[in-house]
Amino acid sequence: MIRTIASALAALALAFPLAAQEVPAALAPGEIVAEAAPQDWIRIAPEDLLVMTLAPAADGTAREVVIQLMPPPFSQGWVENIRTLARAGWYDGISVNRVQDNYVAQWGDPNHDNPEAEGEAKALPEGLRVMNQDEYVLPTNGPRIGAALAHLFRQDTKEDGSIEFPSDSYAQLTLHVDGWPSAVESPSSLWPVHCYGMVGVGRGMSPDTGSGAELYTVIGHAPRHLDRNIALVGRVIEGIEHLSSLPRGKGALGFYEDPAKRVPIRSIRVASDLPVAEQPRFEYLSTESASFARYAEARANRRDPFFIVPAGGADICNIPVPVRRTATK
Amino acid sequence: MIRTIASALAALALAFPLAAQEVPAALAPGEIVAEAAPQDWIRIAPEDLLVMTLAPAADGTAREVVIQLMPPPFSQGWVENIRTLARAGWYDGISVNRVQDNYVAQWGDPNHDNPEAEGEAKALPEGLRVMNQDEYVLPTNGPRIGAALAHLFRQDTKEDGSIEFPSDSYAQLTLHVDGWPSAVESPSSLWPVHCYGMVGVGRGMSPDTGSGAELYTVIGHAPRHLDRNIALVGRVIEGIEHLSSLPRGKGALGFYEDPAKRVPIRSIRVASDLPVAEQPRFEYLSTESASFARYAEARANRRDPFFIVPAGGADICNIPVPVRRTATK
Numbered sequence: 001m002i003r004t005i006a007s008a009l010a011a012l013a014l015a016f017p018l019a020a021q022e023v024p025a026a027l028a029p030g031e032i033v034a035e036a037a038p039q040d041w042i043r044i045a046p047e048d049l050l051v052m053t054l055a056p057a058a059d060g061t062a063r064e065v066v067i068q069l070m071p072p073p074f075s076q077g078w079v080e081n082i083r084t085l086a087r088a089g090w091y092d093g094i095s096v097n098r099v100q101d102n103y104v105a106q107w108g109d110p111n112h113d114n115p116e117a118e119g120e121a122k123a124l125p126e127g128l129r130v131m132n133q134d135e136y137v138l139p140t141n142g143p144r145i146g147a148a149l150a151h152l153f154r155q156d157t158k159e160d161g162s163i164e165f166p167s168d169s170y171a172q173l174t175l176h177v178d179g180w181p182s183a184v185e186s187p188s189s190l191w192p193v194h195c196y197g198m199v200g201v202g203r204g205m206s207p208d209t210g211s212g213a214e215l216y217t218v219i220g221h222a223p224r225h226l227d228r229n230i231a232l233v234g235r236v237i238e239g240i241e242h243l244s245s246l247p248r249g250k251g252a253l254g255f256y257e258d259p260a261k262r263v264p265i266r267s268i269r270v271a272s273d274l275p276v277a278e279q280p281r282f283e284y285l286s287t288e289s290a291s292f293a294r295y296a297e298a299r300a301n302r303r304d305p306f307f308i309v310p311a312g313g314a315d316i317c318n319i320p321v322p323v324r325r326t327a328t329k
Numbered sequence: 330m331i332r333t334i335a336s337a338l339a340a341l342a343l344a345f346p347l348a349a350q351e352v353p354a355a356l357a358p359g360e361i362v363a364e365a366a367p368q369d370w371i372r373i374a375p376e377d378l379l380v381m382t383l384a385p386a387a388d389g390t391a392r393e394v395v396i397q398l399m400p401p402p403f404s405q406g407w408v409e410n411i412r413t414l415a416r417a418g419w420y421d422g423i424s425v426n427r428v429q430d431n432y433v434a435q436w437g438d439p440n441h442d443n444p445e446a447e448g449e450a451k452a453l454p455e456g457l458r459v460m461n462q463d464e465y466v467l468p469t470n471g472p473r474i475g476a477a478l479a480h481l482f483r484q485d486t487k488e489d490g491s492i493e494f495p496s497d498s499y500a501q502l503t504l505h506v507d508g509w510p511s512a513v514e515s516p517s518s519l520w521p522v523h524c525y526g527m528v529g530v531g532r533g534m535s536p537d538t539g540s541g542a543e544l545y546t547v548i549g550h551a552p553r554h555l556d557r558n559i560a561l562v563g564r565v566i567e568g569i570e571h572l573s574s575l576p577r578g579k580g581a582l583g584f585y586e587d588p589a590k591r592v593p594i595r596s597i598r599v600a601s602d603l604p605v606a607e608q609p610r611f612e613y614l615s616t617e618s619a620s621f622a623r624y625a626e627a628r629a630n631r632r633d634p635f636f637i638v639p640a641g642g643a644d645i646c647n648i649p650v651p652v653r654r655t656a657t658k
Contacts, residue, residue, distance in 0.1 A: 058387075101570045102525050133637060167496040169644035196431050196550045206637050221525045221550050221646050225631050228638040241430045241577040248570040302554050308462060308535050309557040315498035315644065317550050 028304035029295050033322045036291035041283040041324070042179070044068055049271035049280060050086060050234070054096070054242055055264040065239035066280055067199055068323070070232070071178060073142050074192055077131040078201050078231045081212035083270055088125035090213065091268035096246065100254025102220030105243040106202055108213055110262060113204065118259060124213060131209045136228050137191045145190055148177040151288050166300070166313055170224045174316040176287035181316045183227065192232040195222050195317035197240050201231040219244040222317040237282055237323045285322040295322065357633035358624050362651045365620035370612040370653070371508070373397055378600035378609060379415060379563070383425070383571055384593040394568035395609055396528055397652070399561070400507060402471050403521055406460040407530050407560045410541035412599055417454035419542065420597035425575065429583025431550060434572040435531055437543030439591060442533065447588060453542060460538045465557050466520045474519055477506040480617050495629070495642055499553045503645040505616035510645045512556065521561045524551050524646035526569050530560040548573040551646040566611055566652045614651040624651065 027035075048071060054063035069079050085091055098106040111117035140149060152175045156163050165173045171183030174193070181198075184190045194200065195218065202214030209231060217236050236243070251257040271279045285292050296319045301310035356364075377400060383392035398408050414420055427435040440446035469478060481504045485492050494502045500512030503522070510527075513519045523529070524547065531543030538560060546565050565572070580586040600608045614621050628648045630639035 099574075101573055136638075167498050169496050169498070169642040169647075170640050205634060224647065225628070225636070225640045225643065227640065229631075229636050244430055245428075245574050245576055247574055299554070302558075305534060307554070307558050309465075311499050311554045311556065313498045314554065318498075318553065 026303045026305070027294075027298060028302070029298045031304075032291060032295045032298055033285060036285055036289065036295075036322075040286050040289040040291045042286050043326075044237075044282045044284060044323075045071075046272035046274075046279050046281075047083075047270060048234075049282065050082070050268055051271055051274070051280065052091075052239075052268045053266040055266060057242075063239065063242040065242055066237050066282070067234045068237045068282070068284075069234040070180060070192065073138055073144055074180060075135070075201075075231050075233050077129045077135065078210070078212045078233050081128045082215075082233060084125060084127055085212055086268050086270050087273065089267075090122065090125055091265060093265070094122075095262035095264050096243065097249075097262050098216075098253060098255045099219070099243070099246045099248050101248045103218070103223060103254065104216040105219050105246060106214065106216035107265060108202060108215065110259065112214065124211065128211045130211075131231065133207060133209050135209075136231055137189045140184060140188050140190050145177055148175060148182075148288070149184070155293060166315070168315060170227065176292070176316075176319075176321065179284045179287050179321050181319075181321070183316070191228050193222070193316060194218055194224055194226045194232065195235075195320065196220070197236045197320075198232050199234040199236060200226065201233055203230060217243055222315075224317075237284075238280075238325065281326045282323055283326055284324075287321060292321075295319075355632045355634070356623075356627060357631070358627040360633075361620060361624045361627055362614060365614055365618065365624075365651075369615050369618040369620045371615050372655075373566075373611045373613060373652075374400075375601035375603075375608050375610075376412075376599060377563075378611065379411070379597055380600055380603070380609065381420075381568075381597045382595040384595060386571075392568065392571040394571055395566050395611070396563045397566045397611070397613075398563040399509060399521065402467055402473055403509060404464070404530075404560050404562050406458040406464065407539070407541045407562050410457045411544075411562060413454055413456055414541055415597050415599050416602065418596075419451065419454055420594060422593070422595075423451075424591035424593050425572065426578075426591050427545075427582060427584045428548070428572070428575045428577050430548075430577045432548065432552060432583065433545040434548050434575060435543065435545035436594060437531060439588065441543065453540065457540050459540075460560065462536060462538050464538075465560055466518045469513060469517050469519050474506055477504060477511075477617070478513070484622060495644070497644060499556065505621070505645075505648075505650065508613050508616050508650050510648075510650070512645070520557050522551070522645060523547055523553055523555045523561065524564075524649065525549070526565045526649075527561050528563040528565060529555065530562055532559060546572055551644075553646075566613075567609075567654065610655045611652055612655055613653075616650060621650075624648075 048069045050067040050069060052065040056062055094107060094109050096105055096107045097110045109122045111119050112121045138145060153163060168174045172186050174183045181193045181195050182190055183193050197217060199215055199217045201210035201212050202216055203210030246263060248254055249256040256262050299319045300314040303310060377398045379396040379398060381394040381396060385391055423436060423438050425434055425436045426439045438451045440448050441450045467474060482492060497503045501515050503512045510522045510524050511519055512522050526546060528544055528546045530539035530541055531545055532539035575592060577583055578585040585591050625648045629643040632639060
């Protein structure tokens with residue numbers, strides 16, 4: 001569903017011409033992505049990639065998870081803390097302690113804040129920033145967000161000057177900002193949203209905002225009620241099945257009651273700290289590209305042969321940003 | 330987010346008085362459900378319960394999945410086929426053949442429609458109905474749906490006569506009908522929606538609509554683009570972790586490439602066919618009860634202590650219908 005909104009934000013759109021919309025008749029979303037031009041793909045900086053190595057599975061299968069950290073202006077205090085923790089080797093030897101069905105998989109120090117701890121909690125490294133909960137949301141007048149909003153309005157303005165936005169159950173409008181699914185309340189507040197695979201920062205009760213020492217990823221239906229209540233710092237871009245297919249914990253909130261069920265984390269490394277030959281290379285489809293606009297439209301209106309009735313809409317978490325691994329060089 | 334709609338459907342609401350809304354200050358959704366009166370719970374008929382027994386896990390853990398089939402007016406041709414298949418013992422010995430991350434787990438005859446089949450496909454029992462794809466949607470003027478819509482309008486009509494509905498990305502409005510998440514396009518079309526745990530009927534290319542011999546359940550973000558394109562027949566109400574935590578298939582669409590990875594299904598039984606002492610008993614919270622209205626409101630506006638900012642809305646798949654097992658008697 002789309003709805004027409006007259007909003008203060010719409011004024012941003014007036015300076016831009018209308019974009020001609022070209023929609024091939026029957027391409028599936030994946031086919032549109034496969035046809036995207038090389039210049040529509042943006043390389044992810046190695047500084048923004050985390051490589052998390054779990055202990056091998058019972059059958060010996062290696063388990064590696066790659067996380068893309070958010071770029072500015074999102075959550076940078078927590079993102080910096082995560083790099084600090086990774087570089088201190090602090091994450092090495094912690095574990096996945098919680099897997100709650102249709103919700104999250106969470107990893108951290110199992111002895112932290114645990115009344116049944118078997119040992120001492122690990123001391124945190126020096127220099128971690130303490131973030132304020134105001135920083136869960138961002139102003140919309142920064143340059144990156146302003147440009148993304150202007151792009152959205154340019155793209156969706158109709159000939160009569162009205163603008164149609166996809167309806168969303170949680171926000172006035174949703175959009176992708178530099179590749180990240182985001183929501184806006186007019187006129188001045190933007191936040192990243194909890195889609196499948198997004199990575200967030202575990203915390204205690206407010207005003208605690210978490211340091212980044214405990215992290216989780218979404219393994220079920222988007223828990224958008226967590227938006228603006230917890231910091232998001234990235235997303236799993238490879239290997240999420242090593243977390244989403246773990247046995248569910250039988251304790252409260254999906255924590256493993258038996259410590260032996262926890263999954264050891266061998267290490268978490270910032271990719272730029274690895275030898276160049278070992279650095280994984282990934283790129284994402286620019287959410288400001290015409291290819292992405294066609295892909296998003298096709299996700300909302302499936303015309304590939306299996307489908308009979310196009311939905312006429314898609315929530316932002318059903319338009320996952322295409323990410324691909326490229327050859328190491 | 331909510332939006333105000335003036336709709337032909339709204340006329341239904343005029344005959345009803347406004348409901349007084351009582352919202353306790355800080356109860357979590359689960360606490361509201363725990364306080365619901367016994368009469369707000371509706372027993373699920375044993376005829377509407379399927380018990381699916383998988384082969385035990387590698388560590389010997391028993392794996393049982395309970396599915397609630399949809400009552401009239403939903404998808405009854407397919408639901409009857411499923412009872413026919415279960416009663417013929419047809420499902421016994423089939424397997425889970427496909428587990429695609431953030432999408433579906435699917436079970437059926439691995440030799441059906443499989444170019445690499447190792448054996449003959451199983452013959453289907455006599456008497457299966459062939460359903461028309463028109464039956465993916467329902468008219469809104471039937472008695473059950475009409476009553477549910479009237480309830481919705483009564484509940485949400487404001488003092489000035491306007492009605493606010495939760496915004497939805499896929500339909501004009503969403504509501505629960507007799508416990509089932511549903512969507513409506515005004516004025517005459519209603520369909521059940523693909524939330525986490527919903528069970529649907531695999532099919533080939535249109536006009537095939539599937540018989541019920543191949544089934545899937547949603548194990549990721551709600552794939553609402555499947556709505557109106559495939560028949561939904563029920564939902565998993567217990568044991569979904571035995572499907573959602575299975576290893577993901579490495580073949581196309583998440584099919585297991587190695588037949589040895591398939592998970593054998595020992596049997597699928599209609600609960601009413603089991604000895605009474607073995608029949609599982611479940612009940613669901615009436616979606617027409619005041620308790621459910623309070624629960625849904627609390628899901629959309631979390632006030633329990635962890636939360637700082639209530640979302641102000643929730644999509645229908647984030648308001649799962651509470652279901653509980655009760656003692657066998």
